[in-house]
Amino acid sequence: MKKLLTGILLAGVVTIGFLAAHAQTKTDTAFPEKFDFGSEKTPAGYIAVTPKTVYSKENGLGIASNFTVHAIKRDKKNNLTSDFLTSEHPFYFNVNIPEGRYRITVTLGDPKGTSETTVKAENRRLMLEDIKTDKKQIVTKSFIVDVRSPKINDEEKIRLKKRELAYLNWDKKLTLEFGGPRPCVSSLEIEAVNDLPVIFLAGNSTVVDQMYEPWASWGQMFPRFLKPDVVVANYAESGETLKAFRGEKRLKKILSVMKPGDYLFMEFAHNDQKPGSSHVEPFTTYQDQLRYFMNETRKRGGHPVLVTSTNRRVFDDNGKIVNTLEEYPEAMRQLAKEENVPLIDLNAMSKELFEALGPENSKKAFVHYPAHTYPGQDKPLADNTHFNPYGAYELAKCVVESIKENYPQLAKYVSDDFKGYDPNHPDSYENFFWPVSPAVELIKPDGN
Structure with a gap:
């Protein structure tokens, strides 16, 4: 019996119209990509990700969760860290992305409270373990994720087993899971690092x-x-x-x-x-x-x-x-x-x-x-x-x-x-x- 990540399959209305078919033809030169999590004004050069930015294959990026994801805003001048996304349950950020290796940099913390965040990637790979912040503390952490497909060349690919077809390791997107007692995510940057x-x-x-x-x-x-x-x-x-x-x-x-x-x-x-x-x-x-x-x-x-x-x-x-x-x-x-x-x-x-x-x-x-x-x-x-x-x-x-x-x-x-x-x-x-x-x-x- 399986309880599937049905939240991954949710579709919804994304607040930014130009996200359609996001990352379908991206190359290394299209990176870095920067995302601002929250609900306040988005700094120049960043893509806004709010609770209403719900992932679908067509939209190309967004949040997936079976539970409510909250946008919390604080009275601060820094638009990037004054607001963030959090939830009482694990939530996912998905983005369509080509096969490759990527440095993911996340900014975590709550300017007016504590946070405690664990980050997993793809099939529950542990990337960041129980990152805790005190009040007014904002931290930035980086890790590397391998994103791949079964394709070897135009004629060949890995012969996947039936159960692997549902794996997050083999789809055409990056999946990040934010969990812990109080995950607080204010921004995320993706950089190609294939060397x-x-x-x-x-x-x-x-x-x-x-x-x-x-x-x-x-x-x-x-x-x-x-x-x-x-x-x-x-x-x-x-x-x-x-x-x-x-x-x-x-x-x-x-x-x-x-x-x-x-x-x-x-x-x-x-x-x-x-x-x-x-x-x-x-x-x-x-x-x-x-x-x-x-x-x-x-x-x-x-x-x-x-x-x-x-x-x-x-x-x-x-x-x-x-x-x-x-x-x-x-x-x-x-x-x-x-x-x-x-x-x-x-x-x-x-x-x-x-x-x-x-x-x-x-x-x-x-x-x-x-x-x-x-x-x-x-x-x-x-x-x-x-x-x-x-x-x-x-x-x-x-x-x-x-x-x-x-x-x-x-x-x-x-x-x-x-x-x-x-x-x-x-x-x-x-x-x-x-x-x-x-x-x-x-x-x-x-x-x-």
Whole structure:
């Protein structure tokens, strides 16, 4: 059962007539674009966005929400920050925009009150986490969003799965979600930055940008911990194997847009170990497939990075994690050494993390919820492979810690507020804050 983002599909009357077919033919030279959120006079060079600026495909930009979005105005001379948009529920700003990478700069705060804003992009990618402002405090924050399409060239495109057709990752627009106890957004600027280095992610349901609550993966938490000097382009998808990732042309799409100096992170094993046409053996065909990914990356001047797969939540009688992934993590470790390729040993770090949490508390990192936690949920959810936002957040920290400690060329992109992470001492679940997004899906993602 799904509770869809029906607000995204709302149509309405936009207060600015010239917005029709916005951004359909834009190029890099058309940016930056600037938007003034609120209801007061709009400064020169900005496009007004009010609660009546409702998104439709034809209008090309605007607000989407199933709840009321308020315009608050303050008695200030600065037209840009004296008014803002806010809501008691998450609300979305959509804008039709070409495929590319964009620096998004948002101005947050209330001149006469406090604010608390979390920003997610596209399929719930965490970009800004719980940005708090005091009275009279206005802050400006920037982050980078990868906007893409399935198209590879005039003849080819990624073979998307049926469920992906509804994903916000693959549509022809940028989607930003503003949530938290009191999000206050006064302006937004979009700038094309297609020359920045890119970290491409290839993997399965433990990596993908999960669109629906309560599912989450480390790949969609990863951007939060990086500076706005690098792009994260997450091409992972649930149920994927190395063979399927190639066969559906996901790798070909990555390679078609890869530049010298970009990175390709690869995490596969959960589905590759299963019987069937996509099965590969750890020390032969599994390594051969990974070599193909690495060699194609190198041909384009890119840097391959191997990531061992996260453990499943399976404990023995002594409270230790059982290795259900068999020899695949070790095969990747040996391949990384043989090929002199950076390795992020997420398998080892996830073992430490889950054992530190213990058999019972580790449920808090996975999709384990009693019946009636979510609308229409008449049965408990108990999944020992897929993570909830807390678990995904902790695993993303494991990845960032490995980068910071072992790979200086990537460590320079780690955000300054990341103070390090020890999976043996995880963050408290009780202190973890995640504004729940409106879209809910009770059926678990592909893969196990």
